[in-house]
Amino acid sequence: MLGLKPVAEENAEGKVAQVYGRLHDLLGPDPLPEGFLLMGNVEPFLGDFYMNFKKFVWSSGKLDENSKAAIALAVATHAHSEYWAEFYTQRCRDLGWGDQQLAELLAISTTNYMYNTFFKFRKISGTDRFDGMPVGLRAHTFSSTSLEVPLIELVNIAISDLNACEPCVQGHISKATEVGVSHEMMLEAVQCASTVYAGCQFTSAVS
DSSP, X not given: OOOOOOOOGGGXXXXXXXXXXXXXXXXXXXXXXXXXXXXXXXXXXXXXXXHHIIIIXXXXXXXXXXXXXHXXXXXXXXXXXXXXXXXXXXXXXXXXXXXXXXXXXHHHHHHHHHHHHHHHHHHHSSOSTTTTSOXXXXXXXXXXXXXXXXXXXXXXXXXXXXTTOXXXXXXXHHHHHHTTXXXXXXXXXXXXXXXXXXXXXXXXXXX
């Protein structure tokens, strides 16, 4: 932990000040969130993050804003970043998410850990003796919430990727395809997750 201080808006110069201005164009006139001000210590990273954040996290594209906000919150929680989890929780609330939906989203994300852990074990065990043996883990959460299946699968793809569970990534890609999610949408979900995860890791490392 470096213990860097945020670069205050009134002290920003050059390209950092320019990016701060662009962030205001995106987020509004309120003071910029501290996470972005911490990035002001490294101008190239701030610039990269802003461009990726604008395209893949904040603005609609192949995915709508609600889907991206949900993926972002799931990833920030995965990264144990209290700061960014609060930021993306507020983003979800601003987009109309209620407490029950948020709880269901995080339940889906964390249920994915259970399956990731199991299937990674099969993959890295170095033996086929566990193949065909029953999973034995209950996971009705995936099919028993109010969230739509395409979003559930996009969250599962993103979290399974972060957890490096190859069988789970493949399985959720197949399921997502079955319910009408395009490969472009899946890729954008991973681009969203990648950007959010980078922001979480930087903030945790330097603060």
